[in-house]
Amino acid sequence: MDWDLVLSSFWPMLSGGLTATIPLALASFALGLLLALVIALMRISGQPVLSAIARFYVSVIRGTPLLVQLFVIFYGLPSLGVTIDPWPSAIIAFSLNVAGYAAEILRAAILSVPKGQWEAGHTIGMSRTLTLRRVILPQAARVSVPPLSNTFISLVKDTSLASLILVGELFREAQQIAAFSQQFMVVYIEAAAIYWVFCLVLSVGQSALEKRLDRYVAR
Amino acid sequence: MSPADPLLRATALQKSFGSNQVLKSIDLSIDSGLVVALVGPSGSGKTTVLRCLNGLETPDGGTVAFRGGPALDFGPKVSKKDALSLRDRSAMVFQTYNLFPHMTVLENVVEGPVQVQKQPRREAIANAERLLARVGLADKRDDHPFNLSGGQQQRVGIVRALALQPDLLLFDEPTSALDPELVGEVLTVIKELAEEDWTMVIVTHELAFAREVADEVVFMDDGVVVEHGHPDQVLRNPRHERTRRFVDRLLNPF
Ligand SMILES: Nc1ncnc2c1ncn2[C@@H]1O[C@H](COP(=O)(O)OP(=O)(O)OP(=O)(O)O)[C@@H](O)[C@H]1O
Numbered sequence: 001m002d003w004d005l006v007l008s009s010f011w012p013m014l015s016g017g018l019t020a021t022i023p024l025a026l027a028s029f030a031l032g033l034l035l036a037l038v039i040a041l042m043r044i045s046g047q048p049v050l051s052a053i054a055r056f057y058v059s060v061i062r063g064t065p066l067l068v069q070l071f072v073i074f075y076g077l078p079s080l081g082v083t084i085d086p087w088p089s090a091i092i093a094f095s096l097n098v099a100g101y102a103a104e105i106l107r108a109a110i111l112s113v114p115k116g117q118w119e120a121g122h123t124i125g126m127s128r129t130l131t132l133r134r135v136i137l138p139q140a141a142r143v144s145v146p147p148l149s150n151t152f153i154s155l156v157k158d159t160s161l162a163s164l165i166l167v168g169e170l171f172r173e174a175q176q177i178a179a180f181s182q183q184f185m186v187v188y189i190e191a192a193a194i195y196w197v198f199c200l201v202l203s204v205g206q207s208a209l210e211k212r213l214d215r216y217v218a219r
Numbered sequence: 220m221s222p223a224d225p226l227l228r229a230t231a232l233q234k235s236f237g238s239n240q241v242l243k244s245i246d247l248s249i250d251s252g253l254v255v256a257l258v259g260p261s262g263s264g265k266t267t268v269l270r271c272l273n274g275l276e277t278p279d280g281g282t283v284a285f286r287g288g289p290a291l292d293f294g295p296k297v298s299k300k301d302a303l304s305l306r307d308r309s310a311m312v313f314q315t316y317n318l319f320p321h322m323t324v325l326e327n328v329v330e331g332p333v334q335v336q337k338q339p340r341r342e343a344i345a346n347a348e349r350l351l352a353r354v355g356l357a358d359k360r361d362d363h364p365f366n367l368s369g370g371q372q373q374r375v376g377i378v379r380a381l382a383l384q385p386d387l388l389l390f391d392e393p394t395s396a397l398d399p400e401l402v403g404e405v406l407t408v409i410k411e412l413a414e415e416d417w418t419m420v421i422v423t424h425e426l427a428f429a430r431e432v433a434d435e436v437v438f439m440d441d442g443v444v445v446e447h448g449h450p451d452q453v454l455r456n457p458r459h460e461r462t463r464r465f466v467d468r469l470l471n472p473f
């Protein structure tokens with residue numbers, strides 16, 4: 001095994017991970033989560049049109065490959081005169097995608113809060129919006145932490161697709177090193193190992209967060 | 220309405236769920252400072268009456284008027300805003316407490332005063348602490364509901380309602396989810412409130428309690444008020460056969 005290659009390729013890959021993979025995942029997740037909340041609220045609004053739009057969105061996002069979504073935005077839109085740089089294209093595609101999945105998670109979490117909590121909010125005079133904000137969403141957030149963490153971990157891995165639209169993230173670094181050195185096995189295994197460590201760290205963070213949130217909840 | 224008018228007057232309240240007509244025509248009149256016990260068989264519509272009075276449910280027809288407020292006519296044209304205004308006049312104590320599990324006891328109590336009534340936080344906290352002390356829960360202020368017994372949770376539920384200073388307190392079977400040995404502590408609190416100036420409607424199956432604290436008993440069956448009057452009269456000397464059968468069944472269950 002070529003240990004020199006392993007060492008010399010480690011820093012470019014790790015730095016691709018820390019400066020591109022993780023920021024890309026964080027930005028897309030944050031934006032996606034905001035959009036997901038809007039879609040989830042549309043879905044449970046009881047307004048047929050809003051709810052149908054939300055259902056359609058989720059169905060399209062979940063029914064098409066992420067790679068195709070990414071290519072539509074980066075390679076497809078220019079033919080309509082809209083050209084977007086690699087980074088923003090990646091963030092747009094990943095946030096739209098995450099929103100489709102997270103919307104379903106948030107919807108289920110909101111619906112899992114007992115109806116009596118809405119009524120308790122209302123009986124102390126709260127409007128629907130205030131009850132949602134102060135009573136329902138904090139409880140829904142707790143329920144949705146485990147599935148949302150899983151979504152985030154998947155997203156971290158999915159960002160490797162951004163290499164195909166020329167974002168200099170971890171896997172694109174790996175591809176370049178591999179092509180240059182012709183040591184595909186070593187370099188790609190090394191890339192896999194770095195992704196794996198990222199995900200391990202995230203799962204540890206996930207457990208800690210869940211423990212913290214579970215302190216006061218009946219099981 | 221003048222001060223001599225009842226605190227609350229409801230006439231011809233109707234409510235259906237689908238084809239199930241739960242309230243056929245309910246008339247109720249509640250004077251300030253009085254305690255009304257609402258009794259009746261399961262499914263007779265007692266909870267639905269409370270929910271309509273509290274604006275948790277919108278009646279299909281009839282009127283509800285609080286003293287000093289508009290007489291709301293629940294025809295087809297009632298505005299949502301008017302219907303919701305009922306929530307400012309009354310507060311409900313639920314059978315299953317429905318405390319906010321993510322908040323401490325104190326936060327549960329100050330939530331309405333601070334978020335809805337916009338009271339200064341310090342004032343709301345001082346008031347909440349006073350009320351919690353009254354029901355013997357001063358030392359639980361920083362606990363979460365999950366760590367409290369059912370009786371303690373229900374006492375917090377009562378304090379949460381009291382903190383809003385509503386004109387009318389609504390209790391929906393406040394002790395029926397409790398273990399028998401915890402019923403007393405909650406009934407004691409309600410009895411103390413009854414001796415003050417609070418106006419309350421209590422849905423209950425505890426007839427002995429109703430006789431002791433209520434100024435008036437209203438007996439409902441099948442979506443109508445069958446009879447109402449002084450507790451001794453309604454519960455000991457019912458005028459109607461349906462009331463008699465209900466009372467007998469509760470007093471001699473076997
Ligand atoms: N939201 C609802 N949707 C459909 N049906 C309902 C709803 N709420 C109540 N009902 C029905 O209305 C009827 C009366 O219910 P309600 O809860 O008012 O009775 P109750 O007198 O409080 O009975 P209990 O003593 O069992 O609490 C029941 O048949 C019930 O199934």
Ligand SMILES: [Mg+2]
Nearest residue numbers: 265266267391
């Ligand atoms: Mg009931």
